[in-house]
Amino acid sequence: MESTDAQQMWEQRYAESDQIWSGRPNARLVEVVSGLSPGTALELGCGEGGDTVWLARQGWRVLAVDIANNALRRAAAALAAAGDDLVERVEFQQHDLTATFPSGCYDLVSAHFLHSPTEWDRDSVLRRAAEAVAPGGRLLIVDHAEGPPWSEGLHDHVFPTAEEVVAGLELDPAYWERERVERAERDGVGPDGQVGTLVDNVILLRRL
Template identity: 70%
Template sequence: MEQLDAKQRWEERYAESDRIWSGRPNARLVEVAPGLTPGRALDLGCGEGGDTVWLAEHDWHVVAVDIADAALARAAELAASRNVLDRIEFQQHNLTETFPQGSFDLVSAHFLHSPWDWDRDALLRRAADAVAPGGTLLIVDHGEAPPWAQGVHDHRFPSVTEVLDGLALDAAQWERVRVEQSEREAQGPDGQSGTLIDNVIVLRRR
């Protein structure tokens, strides 16, 4: 029942507005992906499809996953409008219960946070397991709440070290390509300017 409630809550969140996210790809994905050879990508928590569509436009074949049917429908609509629907497979998963099958050259998890209790470390370990040899795991978290966010400033986001500890990966099997906290300038949903802090983890399976 708790997991069903999580899906219902996200569906209600998307029902609040015709569009929640900007539709643009996440900045860290745009930084990292051009250095990779396009192949098969997994976008965990794809939302309304900004990252998914960008990857498809850059020659990746993408499995796009979200818990909310509303998010997947909006992502598919965006993909169709950009003529990349044939490069994307949309899958609905509650990632605490089910996970896409297969291996991927890129597994991307951007801001995969939840206000509800869940075993995020276990999910990220499954994400790492899905990375093919030579592939990349990209995890981007909020280092702290965006300055324009409402009601989340008391939420504690995990540090880079905590995420790595939770992954518990064998150092002999994984190369740390980029592990850092990084600032960037961004605009909020109402045009506000502010500095965002991202925790960026880029790991390559040897």
């Protein structure tokens, strides 16, 4: 398949430095998923694989997806470095989720900071994500509710609230339980060691 502008943008973004993200799992993933029994997980926009490796370590079988092959290569390398036994628990697939979506149903569908500066219909990707949740499974969406305090240029950006993200999913409430839909603060450390408060939207929905 031909690469899209969005793919080229993300490939370039990853090519500009050896590592963009911390390599650690996202705090909300650890907070929410530590209490769940492992099963199958679909990770959307896995980036460099910090969450992928953590999920595999907890015993989840993971399908990790990203638009950027550069990200997937790094995630696969991080997984291999974490141990041979983990490698067999994870499959990586390249998808521009606006064009193709992995098949199957999963006990956990996780979308952490699935943001992109490109023009895209994110709501429809997240609706497709909800369809991929198996009965009894969960959809976990974690977004920025505000730009990080050290991120210049984002202060005027309007981020959707957790309720707006849920509304965009257009779910039938008869089939979904809202386990968490909230704006939540946590301590964070910026790329140059700056300490500050980060504000997330945490959305955890269980398919009945």
